[in-house]
Amino acid sequence: MSSVTDFLLNRASEPRLEAPAPDASTLDRAFACAARAPDHALLRPWRYLVIEGDGLNALGELLAAGYSDMRGKTDEKKLEVIRNKAQRAPMIIVGIAAPKKHQKVPEVEQILSAGAGMSFLALALQDAGFGVMWRTGELVYNPVVLKGLGLEKGESVIGFLYTGTVSCTKPAVPRPELAEFVARWPL
Template sequence: MNALDALLNRVSVTRLLAPAPTQAQRQVMFQAALRAPDHAQLRPWRFLCIEEQARERLGELYAQALQTEQPEATGEQLDKVRAMPLRAPLLVVVIASPKEHPKVPRMEQLLSAGCAAHGLLLAAHAQGVGAVWRTGEMAYSPVVAQGLGLTAGEEILGFIYLGTPEGKLRTAPLLEQSDFVSDWPA
């Protein structure tokens, strides 16, 4: 798949099955992620791969977070969050890891880490791997951050779910550029 095809046709794939991406596919995805724009070459990101039984442990961490943040959570709610990591054979946690720098503000580093995640998504799509970037309340939970070993100043930007697409991919919507692009001054 050429670069423009990947850029113009990537879609989120929410129904993912085993197998997970191969090691060779993962290597390409992470190499693409590492090509993100990066002022001062700070590499303000890192990734955690979660698969097999570790997904169940992540589900338990989610349940612990929910119980901490919502002590009145029902058994049904706890079961729902426990099952969330099981929606794909591989999850990649995208972690922004900003560095102190006199010329590169934290926001710029967060954007760079987001670009790294987008590069990973594009490389997955280009290889036929299904992927979706999810956030939700667990991405912002201090309990989850601590359980995943984040250090002070780091934050979860999202969970990228990866696997084999179930069924046919949907078609990317064609948006009207004039709704988003204008000349200045108008």
Template sequence: MNAITRFLLDRSSEPRLEAPAPPKAVLDLAFKCAARAPDHALLRPWRYLVVEGIARAELGELFAATCPEGASDQEQEKARKSPLRAPMVIVGIATPRPHPKVPEIEQVMSAAAGMTLLSLALSDAGYGAMWRTGAVAYHPAVLKGLGLAEGESIVGFLYTGTVASAKPEVPRPACSDYVEDWAGPGLSNPWPI
């Protein structure tokens, strides 16, 4: 097994993050890796916002504004504090544009692939990352507050920083649980692994 495969098999989401956040040089390299995502027609259908310091509290205010009417103070405070769980939050934004050969969904998937590569590059540099979405990623108040244009969408919030503590190993499914051979219409057979 080569080092890349071992790295991928060891990858995990890291929910316990603390300062320091990745420095600019590490971020720049990670964003260069993100730009290597599959990108049909080289549309570059993505952009990123880096949220640090006091801006995380402002992001928390946007999150709190998404709480439904009648939400408890505790629910609002939980939403408000959410971006403070890491020293940096990177917002991944899909920026699809009309193209005769590249449907919008392919462009959104390209942006999501970029987030994956960004996460892997940060992990390789020794930082932890946790990709989060939830209702806040789709709420109009958050989209407007972050300055998204019409047609843009959030593919995720990548929380990143230094791993504060190890977490238990997460059990992984066997390939046979989610992979099967396809032999033609109506002839699909489970993959014998």
């Protein structure tokens, strides 16, 4: 098989990330890869927000506000934990599904296209030598967070792609046996 297959078989999510983050040229190339995702009818049902520097502090405050909205009154210690989630990497890329009304392309296909774009983006960044970790969690669905990120009606966050330089390697994650998730049909 090709070097692409070898690369995919060895890729891993990296939770421990530090500066530097990708430079503008590397990021542009990675977004060009994201735009190669399967896209029925060329609707481009995705968009991205790049957050770094002081934006990470603002994201932390937004996450804390969303958490307070969900939980009501919370203690400052818990809010600080939530704020610090935005400091896990020097760059966070927010992937947004932005489906368009179309008679032949259902919304689910468009959301899957946005997810594929996010995957291509992650792979391109890893190929450039950076680590990534795709994270979600209940806060990415919170209305306060969605409004604060500027999402339009019908849009949704598909994930936060934490991006940076890998600070330390982690143990390999066991992968499932193919027979656990692959079957021939008809059975």
